[in-house]
Amino acid sequence: MTQMRVDGADIQALGEALLGVADDLATVPTHAGAAEGLPPGRARGALDTLLGNWMHVRHETAKQVADLGQAAVVAGTAYVRVEDQTAQSLVSGQDAP
Protein backbone atom coordinates (compact mmCIF):
# COMPACT_ATOMS: atom_id res chain seq x y z
CA MET A 1 0.00 0.00 0.00
CA THR A 2 1.40 3.34 -1.03
CA GLN A 3 1.93 5.67 1.86
CA MET A 4 2.67 9.30 1.13
CA ARG A 5 3.27 12.03 3.68
CA VAL A 6 3.94 15.32 1.96
CA ASP A 7 3.67 18.95 2.92
CA GLY A 8 3.68 20.85 -0.35
CA ALA A 9 4.39 24.22 1.20
CA ASP A 10 7.35 22.82 3.16
CA ILE A 11 8.80 21.28 0.02
CA GLN A 12 8.37 24.52 -1.86
CA ALA A 13 10.25 26.31 0.93
CA LEU A 14 12.93 23.59 0.89
CA GLY A 15 13.47 24.21 -2.83
CA GLU A 16 13.74 27.94 -2.33
CA ALA A 17 16.26 27.43 0.49
CA LEU A 18 18.36 25.22 -1.77
CA LEU A 19 18.32 27.81 -4.53
CA GLY A 20 19.63 30.25 -1.93
CA VAL A 21 22.40 27.82 -1.00
CA ALA A 22 23.37 27.50 -4.67
CA ASP A 23 23.60 31.29 -4.93
CA ASP A 24 25.67 31.43 -1.74
CA LEU A 25 28.04 28.79 -3.04
CA ALA A 26 28.54 30.80 -6.21
CA THR A 27 29.52 33.82 -4.10
CA VAL A 28 31.92 32.06 -1.70
CA PRO A 29 35.04 34.14 -2.24
CA THR A 30 37.60 32.45 -4.43
CA HIS A 31 40.25 34.80 -3.07
CA ALA A 32 41.63 35.23 -6.53
CA GLY A 33 44.96 36.92 -6.08
CA ALA A 34 45.01 36.26 -2.31
CA ALA A 35 48.22 34.34 -2.67
CA GLU A 36 49.86 37.52 -3.98
CA GLY A 37 49.93 38.72 -0.37
CA LEU A 38 52.43 36.00 0.50
CA PRO A 39 56.15 36.46 -0.04
CA PRO A 40 57.52 34.61 -3.05
CA GLY A 41 58.04 30.97 -2.13
CA ARG A 42 56.49 27.55 -2.09
CA ALA A 43 53.67 28.52 0.26
CA ARG A 44 52.36 31.04 -2.25
CA GLY A 45 52.04 28.39 -4.96
CA ALA A 46 50.45 25.94 -2.52
CA LEU A 47 47.87 28.52 -1.43
CA ASP A 48 47.07 29.34 -5.02
CA THR A 49 46.38 25.66 -5.65
CA LEU A 50 44.31 25.28 -2.48
CA LEU A 51 42.07 28.20 -3.40
CA GLY A 52 41.78 27.52 -7.08
CA ASN A 53 41.64 23.79 -7.64
CA TRP A 54 37.97 23.21 -6.79
CA MET A 55 36.45 25.43 -9.51
CA HIS A 56 34.95 22.49 -11.35
CA VAL A 57 33.59 20.98 -8.14
CA ARG A 58 32.16 24.37 -7.18
CA HIS A 59 30.49 24.70 -10.58
CA GLU A 60 29.09 21.16 -10.45
CA THR A 61 27.89 21.40 -6.84
CA ALA A 62 26.19 24.75 -7.36
CA LYS A 63 24.46 23.31 -10.43
CA GLN A 64 23.42 20.17 -8.55
CA VAL A 65 22.04 22.13 -5.60
CA ALA A 66 20.22 24.54 -7.91
CA ASP A 67 18.70 21.62 -9.88
CA LEU A 68 17.53 19.98 -6.65
CA GLY A 69 16.13 23.29 -5.44
CA GLN A 70 14.28 23.85 -8.69
CA ALA A 71 12.89 20.31 -8.60
CA ALA A 72 11.66 20.80 -5.03
CA VAL A 73 10.03 24.12 -5.91
CA VAL A 74 8.24 22.53 -8.88
CA ALA A 75 7.16 19.50 -6.82
CA GLY A 76 6.06 21.61 -3.87
CA THR A 77 4.01 23.90 -6.10
CA ALA A 78 2.38 20.92 -7.81
CA TYR A 79 1.56 19.22 -4.48
CA VAL A 80 -0.04 22.43 -3.20
CA ARG A 81 -2.06 22.86 -6.41
CA VAL A 82 -3.26 19.23 -6.49
CA GLU A 83 -4.18 19.40 -2.82
CA ASP A 84 -6.17 22.62 -3.38
CA GLN A 85 -7.95 21.28 -6.46
CA THR A 86 -8.75 17.96 -4.79
CA ALA A 87 -10.10 19.69 -1.72
CA GLN A 88 -12.23 22.01 -3.87
CA SER A 89 -13.59 19.14 -5.98
CA LEU A 90 -14.48 17.14 -2.87
CA VAL A 91 -16.26 20.15 -1.40
CA SER A 92 -18.23 20.77 -4.63
CA GLY A 93 -18.74 17.06 -5.33
CA GLN A 94 -16.89 17.15 -8.66
CA ASP A 95 -14.08 14.83 -9.85
CA ALA A 96 -10.59 16.09 -9.30
CA PRO A 97 -8.82 17.05 -12.57
Next chain:
Amino acid sequence: MSSLERLPGDPDLIHETAQALAAAAEQLGGLTDVVYGLREAHWDSLAGRQFASRMTGPPRVFSALVRRYGLAAQALHTYADAFALAQRHSALAAERYDLATDTLAALWPLVGAAGDDTERARLQASCAQWQQCQADAEASWYAALHDYRAADARCAAQLDAATRDAITDSWAYQASHFVQNEGARVAMVGSLPSPWTKAIGVVAGGLSASAMVANKVFYDEGSWSGIGASAALSAVGSSGRVLKYAAKAGVSAIGPAEELGLGSRLLRGARAEAGGRLTAWKPSSHVTVDGPTFGAGPAGRAGRHAAPPADLSGTKVVRWGQVSVRKAQAGVQAGRDAAVKSFEQKYVADYRLALRGGPEAQKLLYGAWGVEGGLQAYKQAGKVRAYVAGRDDDRT
Protein backbone atom coordinates in the same frame (compact mmCIF):
# COMPACT_ATOMS: atom_id res chain seq x y z
CA MET B 1 75.82 50.13 1.19
CA SER B 2 74.54 46.82 2.46
CA SER B 3 74.48 43.81 0.18
CA LEU B 4 72.08 42.04 2.55
CA GLU B 5 68.50 42.74 1.57
CA ARG B 6 65.47 42.75 3.83
CA LEU B 7 63.11 39.80 3.32
CA PRO B 8 60.30 41.09 1.11
CA GLY B 9 56.70 40.59 2.23
CA ASP B 10 54.21 41.79 4.81
CA PRO B 11 53.30 39.48 7.72
CA ASP B 12 50.15 41.53 8.41
CA LEU B 13 48.96 40.81 4.89
CA ILE B 14 49.44 37.09 5.52
CA HIS B 15 47.40 37.36 8.72
CA GLU B 16 44.68 39.21 6.79
CA THR B 17 44.59 36.45 4.18
CA ALA B 18 44.32 33.87 6.97
CA GLN B 19 41.43 35.80 8.54
CA ALA B 20 39.63 35.99 5.17
CA LEU B 21 39.99 32.22 4.81
CA ALA B 22 38.69 31.63 8.34
CA ALA B 23 35.66 33.83 7.51
CA ALA B 24 35.05 31.84 4.33
CA ALA B 25 35.25 28.60 6.35
CA GLU B 26 32.60 30.00 8.69
CA GLN B 27 30.37 30.97 5.76
CA LEU B 28 30.75 27.49 4.29
CA GLY B 29 30.04 25.96 7.68
CA GLY B 30 26.74 27.87 7.71
CA LEU B 31 25.86 26.47 4.29
CA THR B 32 26.72 22.96 5.49
CA ASP B 33 24.34 23.34 8.44
CA VAL B 34 21.58 24.58 6.12
CA VAL B 35 22.01 21.68 3.71
CA TYR B 36 22.15 19.07 6.51
CA GLY B 37 19.03 20.67 8.01
CA LEU B 38 17.21 20.47 4.70
CA ARG B 39 17.98 16.78 4.39
CA GLU B 40 15.94 16.21 7.52
CA ALA B 41 12.86 17.89 5.95
CA HIS B 42 9.71 15.72 5.82
CA TRP B 43 9.06 14.57 2.31
CA ASP B 44 8.09 10.95 2.62
CA SER B 45 7.18 9.70 -0.84
CA LEU B 46 8.93 8.06 -3.79
CA ALA B 47 10.03 11.46 -5.12
CA GLY B 48 11.06 12.53 -1.64
CA ARG B 49 13.31 9.51 -1.21
CA GLN B 50 14.88 10.11 -4.62
CA PHE B 51 15.45 13.70 -3.60
CA ALA B 52 17.11 12.69 -0.33
CA SER B 53 19.39 10.23 -2.11
CA ARG B 54 20.63 13.02 -4.39
CA MET B 55 21.23 15.34 -1.46
CA THR B 56 24.22 13.37 -0.17
CA GLY B 57 26.86 14.92 -2.48
CA PRO B 58 26.68 18.65 -1.66
CA PRO B 59 27.11 18.30 2.13
CA ARG B 60 30.29 16.29 1.56
CA VAL B 61 31.65 19.09 -0.63
CA PHE B 62 30.76 21.75 1.93
CA SER B 63 32.34 19.80 4.79
CA ALA B 64 35.53 19.30 2.79
CA LEU B 65 35.69 23.02 2.04
CA VAL B 66 35.22 23.97 5.68
CA ARG B 67 38.11 21.69 6.57
CA ARG B 68 40.29 22.95 3.73
CA TYR B 69 39.79 26.64 4.41
CA GLY B 70 40.06 26.18 8.17
CA LEU B 71 43.37 24.32 7.93
CA ALA B 72 44.71 26.90 5.49
CA ALA B 73 43.83 29.74 7.87
CA GLN B 74 45.70 28.04 10.73
CA ALA B 75 48.73 27.29 8.58
CA LEU B 76 48.91 30.89 7.36
CA HIS B 77 48.67 32.40 10.85
CA THR B 78 51.57 30.20 11.98
CA TYR B 79 53.51 31.08 8.84
CA ALA B 80 52.88 34.81 9.31
CA ASP B 81 54.32 34.69 12.85
CA ALA B 82 57.40 32.74 11.76
CA PHE B 83 57.86 35.02 8.78
CA ALA B 84 57.60 38.16 10.93
CA LEU B 85 60.30 36.81 13.24
CA ALA B 86 62.62 35.87 10.37
CA GLN B 87 62.02 39.24 8.74
CA ARG B 88 62.85 41.07 11.99
CA HIS B 89 66.02 39.02 12.49
CA SER B 90 67.13 39.57 8.92
CA ALA B 91 66.54 43.33 9.20
CA LEU B 92 68.57 43.51 12.43
CA ALA B 93 71.36 41.45 10.89
CA ALA B 94 71.38 43.70 7.82
CA GLU B 95 71.63 46.80 10.04
CA ARG B 96 74.54 45.31 11.99
CA TYR B 97 76.20 44.35 8.73
CA ASP B 98 75.78 47.90 7.41
CA LEU B 99 77.25 49.39 10.57
CA ALA B 100 80.26 47.06 10.46
CA THR B 101 80.81 47.73 6.75
CA ASP B 102 80.65 51.52 7.19
CA THR B 103 82.94 51.43 10.23
CA LEU B 104 85.48 49.29 8.42
CA ALA B 105 85.38 51.66 5.45
CA ALA B 106 86.27 54.47 7.83
CA LEU B 107 88.92 52.50 9.77
CA TRP B 108 91.00 51.07 6.91
CA PRO B 109 92.36 54.47 5.77
CA LEU B 110 93.28 55.28 9.36
CA VAL B 111 95.31 52.05 9.60
CA GLY B 112 97.30 53.16 6.57
CA ALA B 113 97.81 56.62 7.96
CA ALA B 114 98.71 55.52 11.55
CA GLY B 115 101.66 57.50 12.98
CA ASP B 116 103.28 54.62 14.90
CA ASP B 117 103.14 50.85 15.30
CA THR B 118 101.15 50.98 18.53
CA GLU B 119 98.45 53.07 16.95
CA ARG B 120 98.44 50.83 13.85
CA ALA B 121 98.17 47.69 15.98
CA ARG B 122 95.29 49.19 17.96
CA LEU B 123 93.44 50.13 14.76
CA GLN B 124 94.09 46.71 13.21
CA ALA B 125 92.69 45.02 16.30
CA SER B 126 89.62 47.21 16.04
CA CYS B 127 89.25 46.29 12.35
CA ALA B 128 89.48 42.62 13.25
CA GLN B 129 86.67 43.03 15.77
CA TRP B 130 84.47 44.79 13.21
CA GLN B 131 85.25 42.14 10.63
CA GLN B 132 84.11 39.51 13.11
CA CYS B 133 81.00 41.58 13.74
CA GLN B 134 80.36 41.76 10.00
CA ALA B 135 80.79 37.98 9.64
CA ASP B 136 78.46 37.35 12.60
CA ALA B 137 75.82 39.64 11.09
CA GLU B 138 76.07 37.84 7.79
CA ALA B 139 75.69 34.47 9.53
CA SER B 140 72.65 35.78 11.40
CA TRP B 141 71.14 37.02 8.14
CA TYR B 142 71.57 33.61 6.53
CA ALA B 143 70.13 31.94 9.61
CA ALA B 144 67.06 34.20 9.32
CA LEU B 145 66.80 33.34 5.63
CA HIS B 146 67.03 29.66 6.52
CA ASP B 147 64.27 30.08 9.14
CA TYR B 148 62.06 31.82 6.58
CA ARG B 149 62.60 29.06 4.00
CA ALA B 150 61.87 26.39 6.60
CA ALA B 151 58.64 28.18 7.61
CA ASP B 152 57.71 28.56 3.94
CA ALA B 153 58.30 24.84 3.32
CA ARG B 154 56.30 23.86 6.44
CA CYS B 155 53.41 26.07 5.43
CA ALA B 156 53.48 24.74 1.85
CA ALA B 157 53.43 21.17 3.17
CA GLN B 158 50.45 21.96 5.42
CA LEU B 159 48.59 23.63 2.58
CA ASP B 160 49.36 20.71 0.27
CA ALA B 161 48.05 18.30 2.89
CA ALA B 162 44.89 20.39 3.32
CA THR B 163 44.40 20.35 -0.45
CA ARG B 164 44.49 16.56 -0.68
CA ASP B 165 40.78 15.88 -0.43
CA ALA B 166 37.87 14.60 -2.47
CA ILE B 167 36.99 17.97 -3.96
CA THR B 168 40.19 18.59 -5.87
CA ASP B 169 39.50 19.13 -9.55
CA SER B 170 41.07 16.67 -11.94
CA TRP B 171 44.52 17.73 -13.06
CA ALA B 172 43.30 17.81 -16.67
CA TYR B 173 40.70 20.40 -15.72
CA GLN B 174 43.24 22.42 -13.78
CA ALA B 175 45.73 22.35 -16.63
CA SER B 176 43.11 23.44 -19.10
CA HIS B 177 42.00 26.42 -17.02
CA PHE B 178 45.54 27.31 -16.12
CA VAL B 179 46.50 27.48 -19.78
CA GLN B 180 43.43 29.50 -20.71
CA ASN B 181 44.03 32.14 -18.04
CA GLU B 182 47.80 32.38 -18.26
CA GLY B 183 47.77 32.29 -22.05
CA ALA B 184 45.36 35.22 -22.09
CA ARG B 185 47.66 37.18 -19.76
CA VAL B 186 50.72 36.60 -21.90
CA ALA B 187 48.70 37.37 -25.05
CA MET B 188 48.33 40.93 -23.79
CA VAL B 189 52.04 41.38 -24.56
CA GLY B 190 50.96 41.31 -28.21
CA SER B 191 49.40 44.74 -27.93
CA LEU B 192 52.88 46.27 -27.67
CA PRO B 193 54.08 47.53 -31.05
CA SER B 194 57.00 45.33 -32.10
CA PRO B 195 57.25 42.23 -34.31
CA TRP B 196 58.48 40.15 -31.38
CA THR B 197 55.69 41.06 -28.97
CA LYS B 198 53.08 40.73 -31.70
CA ALA B 199 54.27 37.23 -32.54
CA ILE B 200 54.32 36.25 -28.86
CA GLY B 201 50.83 37.67 -28.43
CA VAL B 202 49.43 35.68 -31.34
CA VAL B 203 50.97 32.45 -30.10
CA ALA B 204 49.82 32.92 -26.50
CA GLY B 205 46.39 34.04 -27.63
CA GLY B 206 46.02 30.88 -29.64
CA LEU B 207 47.09 28.90 -26.62
CA SER B 208 44.41 30.45 -24.47
CA ALA B 209 41.80 29.96 -27.16
CA SER B 210 42.61 26.28 -27.57
CA ALA B 211 42.27 25.76 -23.81
CA MET B 212 38.94 27.56 -23.99
CA VAL B 213 37.81 25.02 -26.58
CA ALA B 214 38.95 22.17 -24.32
CA ASN B 215 36.99 23.61 -21.39
CA LYS B 216 33.86 23.82 -23.52
CA VAL B 217 34.22 20.34 -25.00
CA PHE B 218 35.19 18.47 -21.83
CA TYR B 219 33.47 20.49 -19.10
CA ASP B 220 30.71 22.43 -20.84
CA GLU B 221 32.05 25.74 -19.56
CA GLY B 222 32.00 28.99 -21.49
CA SER B 223 30.17 29.63 -24.73
CA TRP B 224 30.80 28.58 -28.29
CA SER B 225 30.00 32.07 -29.51
CA GLY B 226 32.86 33.50 -27.43
CA ILE B 227 35.21 30.86 -28.76
CA GLY B 228 34.10 31.43 -32.35
CA ALA B 229 34.76 35.14 -32.00
CA SER B 230 38.37 34.53 -31.02
CA ALA B 231 40.61 35.33 -33.96
CA ALA B 232 43.52 33.88 -32.01
CA LEU B 233 42.37 30.35 -32.83
CA SER B 234 44.46 30.55 -35.97
CA ALA B 235 47.55 29.94 -33.84
CA VAL B 236 46.27 26.78 -32.15
CA GLY B 237 48.54 24.53 -34.16
CA SER B 238 51.60 25.74 -32.27
CA SER B 239 50.13 25.67 -28.77
CA GLY B 240 51.54 22.32 -27.72
CA ARG B 241 55.07 23.39 -28.53
CA VAL B 242 54.68 26.65 -26.61
CA LEU B 243 53.55 24.77 -23.53
CA LYS B 244 56.41 22.32 -23.77
CA TYR B 245 58.92 25.14 -24.05
CA ALA B 246 57.27 26.81 -21.07
CA ALA B 247 57.22 23.60 -19.00
CA LYS B 248 60.94 23.09 -19.50
CA ALA B 249 61.96 26.75 -19.10
CA GLY B 250 64.64 27.29 -16.49
CA VAL B 251 65.40 23.57 -16.10
CA SER B 252 68.29 21.68 -17.63
CA ALA B 253 69.31 18.06 -17.33
CA ILE B 254 72.01 19.10 -14.86
CA GLY B 255 72.30 21.96 -12.43
CA PRO B 256 69.72 23.57 -10.18
CA ALA B 257 66.31 24.50 -11.55
CA GLU B 258 65.57 28.20 -11.97
CA GLU B 259 62.57 29.49 -9.99
CA LEU B 260 60.17 30.95 -12.54
CA GLY B 261 56.66 32.31 -12.21
CA LEU B 262 53.82 31.14 -14.42
CA GLY B 263 53.83 34.26 -16.56
CA SER B 264 57.61 34.07 -17.07
CA ARG B 265 57.36 30.44 -18.12
CA LEU B 266 54.65 31.06 -20.69
CA LEU B 267 56.37 34.18 -21.90
CA ARG B 268 59.54 32.18 -22.52
CA GLY B 269 57.54 29.46 -24.25
CA ALA B 270 55.70 31.95 -26.43
CA ARG B 271 58.95 33.76 -27.17
CA ALA B 272 60.66 30.53 -28.21
CA GLU B 273 57.79 29.62 -30.50
CA ALA B 274 57.49 33.15 -31.84
CA GLY B 275 61.25 33.14 -32.47
CA GLY B 276 60.86 29.98 -34.53
CA ARG B 277 58.12 31.64 -36.55
CA LEU B 278 60.05 34.81 -37.16
CA THR B 279 63.00 32.73 -38.34
CA ALA B 280 60.71 30.73 -40.58
CA TRP B 281 59.23 33.91 -42.03
CA LYS B 282 62.65 35.36 -42.97
CA PRO B 283 62.18 36.30 -46.62
CA SER B 284 64.98 36.47 -49.19
CA SER B 285 67.88 34.63 -47.53
CA HIS B 286 66.31 31.20 -48.11
CA VAL B 287 64.95 31.89 -51.59
CA THR B 288 67.01 30.89 -54.58
CA VAL B 289 66.44 31.62 -58.25
CA ASP B 290 65.18 28.04 -58.58
CA GLY B 291 62.45 28.70 -56.04
CA PRO B 292 62.05 28.53 -52.28
CA THR B 293 63.83 25.89 -50.25
CA PHE B 294 62.69 24.40 -46.96
CA GLY B 295 62.30 27.08 -44.33
CA ALA B 296 61.33 29.84 -46.76
CA GLY B 297 58.14 31.47 -45.57
CA PRO B 298 55.08 29.85 -44.04
CA ALA B 299 54.92 27.18 -46.73
CA GLY B 300 58.50 26.23 -45.97
CA ARG B 301 57.64 25.87 -42.31
CA ALA B 302 54.93 23.40 -43.16
CA GLY B 303 57.32 21.65 -45.50
CA ARG B 304 59.78 21.08 -42.69
CA HIS B 305 57.25 18.76 -41.10
CA ALA B 306 55.72 17.44 -44.28
CA ALA B 307 58.94 16.00 -45.72
CA PRO B 308 60.59 13.45 -43.42
CA PRO B 309 64.32 12.89 -43.90
CA ALA B 310 65.26 10.04 -46.21
CA ASP B 311 66.09 6.78 -44.47
CA LEU B 312 69.79 6.50 -45.25
CA SER B 313 70.18 3.04 -43.76
CA GLY B 314 68.25 1.50 -46.62
CA THR B 315 65.79 -0.12 -44.21
CA LYS B 316 62.25 -0.22 -45.48
CA VAL B 317 60.10 2.41 -43.79
CA VAL B 318 57.36 0.58 -41.90
CA ARG B 319 53.90 2.14 -42.11
CA TRP B 320 51.30 1.91 -39.38
CA GLY B 321 49.44 -0.94 -41.09
CA GLN B 322 52.58 -3.07 -41.10
CA VAL B 323 53.55 -2.56 -37.50
CA SER B 324 51.85 -5.70 -36.23
CA VAL B 325 53.68 -7.85 -38.80
CA ARG B 326 56.99 -6.32 -37.84
CA LYS B 327 56.31 -6.90 -34.15
CA ALA B 328 55.51 -10.52 -34.79
CA GLN B 329 58.76 -10.96 -36.69
CA ALA B 330 60.91 -9.17 -34.17
CA GLY B 331 59.39 -10.95 -31.21
CA VAL B 332 57.43 -9.76 -28.21
CA GLN B 333 60.45 -8.54 -26.27
CA ALA B 334 61.67 -6.30 -29.07
CA GLY B 335 58.20 -4.85 -29.42
CA ARG B 336 58.11 -4.17 -25.73
CA ASP B 337 61.50 -2.48 -25.82
CA ALA B 338 60.41 -0.31 -28.72
CA ALA B 339 57.23 0.66 -26.93
CA VAL B 340 59.14 1.59 -23.78
CA LYS B 341 61.65 3.60 -25.83
CA SER B 342 58.91 5.43 -27.68
CA PHE B 343 57.06 6.10 -24.41
CA GLU B 344 60.30 7.39 -22.84
CA GLN B 345 61.03 9.66 -25.80
CA LYS B 346 57.51 10.97 -26.18
CA TYR B 347 56.61 11.63 -22.57
CA VAL B 348 59.05 10.65 -19.85
CA ALA B 349 62.01 12.89 -20.71
CA ASP B 350 59.81 15.99 -20.77
CA TYR B 351 58.03 14.89 -17.62
CA ARG B 352 61.29 14.45 -15.70
CA LEU B 353 62.33 18.00 -16.60
CA ALA B 354 58.90 19.38 -15.71
CA LEU B 355 59.06 17.48 -12.42
CA ARG B 356 62.16 19.46 -11.51
CA GLY B 357 60.47 22.69 -12.55
CA GLY B 358 57.71 22.21 -9.97
CA PRO B 359 53.91 21.83 -10.09
CA GLU B 360 53.40 24.77 -12.45
CA ALA B 361 55.79 23.30 -15.00
CA GLN B 362 53.96 19.97 -14.74
CA LYS B 363 50.60 21.62 -15.36
CA LEU B 364 52.02 23.28 -18.44
CA LEU B 365 53.28 19.96 -19.74
CA TYR B 366 49.90 18.31 -19.14
CA GLY B 367 48.37 21.18 -21.06
CA ALA B 368 50.82 20.57 -23.90
CA TRP B 369 49.92 16.90 -24.07
CA GLY B 370 46.25 17.79 -24.00
CA VAL B 371 46.54 20.36 -26.77
CA GLU B 372 48.64 18.04 -28.92
CA GLY B 373 46.89 14.77 -28.32
CA GLY B 374 43.47 15.53 -26.87
CA LEU B 375 41.91 13.52 -24.09
CA GLN B 376 43.94 10.37 -24.73
CA ALA B 377 47.17 12.26 -24.18
CA TYR B 378 45.80 13.84 -21.02
CA LYS B 379 45.06 10.35 -19.73
CA GLN B 380 48.60 9.30 -20.54
CA ALA B 381 49.90 11.61 -17.82
CA GLY B 382 48.82 9.27 -15.02
CA LYS B 383 50.73 6.45 -16.65
CA VAL B 384 53.85 8.61 -17.02
CA ARG B 385 53.75 9.69 -13.38
CA ALA B 386 53.43 6.11 -12.19
CA TYR B 387 56.21 5.02 -14.54
CA VAL B 388 58.63 7.75 -13.42
CA ALA B 389 57.78 7.19 -9.75
CA GLY B 390 58.45 3.47 -10.15
CA ARG B 391 61.78 4.06 -11.88
CA ASP B 392 62.88 6.61 -9.29
CA ASP B 393 61.99 4.19 -6.50
CA ASP B 394 64.16 1.55 -8.16
CA ARG B 395 67.12 3.92 -8.14
CA THR B 396 66.90 4.74 -4.45
